[in-house]
Amino acid sequence: EVKLVESGGGLVKPGGSLRLSCAASGFTFTYYSLIWVRQAPGKGLEWVAYISRRSDQVKYAESVKGRFRLSRDDATESVLLQMNSLRVEDTAIYFCARELGGSAAGSDYWGQGTPVTVSS
């Protein structure tokens, strides 16, 4: 069974840092790229970042570029989202998802999300 489990969310002050983790299981981790998507309270979905299966391509939304860093650890089959210089507007549930890859595809498995609250 394919599973993605996010962790690491919590309450942090503006300007602070958090590291989110997404643990994958049930599939060959190195075959797939992964993404993070967030959802602010009562709002829609916002794509945050993408990492290719070999980590040779990493992309970020403009809203987080320069503050967030995405990496993957094939040994532990996890992806890590390091979030620095957090802002109130980064408050959201953060989901990781598996990418089928390519424009003519979609994100076929999602975790249940981890909440991040940025507040003083």
Add this chain to the structure above:
Amino acid sequence: EVVLTQSPVTLSLSPGERATLSCRASQSLSTYLAWYQQRPGQAPRLLIYDASKRATGVPARFSGSGSGTDFTLTINSLEPEDFAVYYCQQRFTWPSVTFGGGTKVEIK
């Protein structure tokens, strides 16, 4: 940036009725559009990719159509579990993607 506009924002229907959801793009996407369903408190679920292909396990009452800038998600004969929020996602600029604002299908 590609902007996706979904309409209507809210659709009030009864079980058994047909739902027709629209997604319009600010530029041509070819067929590089996906649809997702999100029930309250749950993660999104992939329904349709490449504009018209059903994802694994998605019931046949869900269908997608369109190309270029205009896309439609149709749900034939709404079931109770279909009342949810639906998002379109453009993948023309993959791996950087964007989502529409969503359409909520609610029980009338």
